[in-house]
Amino acid sequence: MAHGDITHIDIPVTDKERAKGFYSGLFGWQIDAPPGFEDYPMWRAPNQISGGGLAPRDGGFDQPRSYVEVDSIDDALAKVRELGGAVLMEKSEISPTSWWAVLEDPDGNRIGLYEGTTDAG
Structure with a gap:
């Protein structure tokens, strides 16, 4: 990806x-x-x-949510805030080599972010 x-x-x-x-x-x-x-x-x-x-x-999870892969969730969340969106869930670990977060765009759409690597190093 x-x-x-x-x-x-x-x-x-x-x-x-x-x-x-x-x-x-x-x-x-x-x-x-x-x-x-x-x-x-x-x-x-x-x-x-x-x-x-x-x-x-x-809770607020009542519609399907798409996840977009990014190189860096930290960088993407900073950009979300810069562009007028909101961070609904900060970066959270899935495994030692993968993470996710949830954002809301300025129109209220909720989208997940995914960052993963192929190795733990």
Whole structure:
């Protein structure tokens, strides 16, 4: 993935098993919870590139959220503030080599950011 690519889409759900059946039946998505993320079933589209997760619908998370890969979440969040957006969730670790954050653009759209590396060094 390159800077600016959409890398992941989370879909808020209230019943994970129902959602798994719906999306796998409708689109042919493979849906499995990876080790360490048992409460977060992740989907992969037939192209084996597109993917995302089925996340709990809660609080302000009530619409699908796209995640855009960036080279540096820290730099991107500074730019969000500079351009009149808001940071809804600061940089948080997913794993030792990947992080995420959530922003809101000036029109109120919520978008996730993703930064990852291929090695821990």
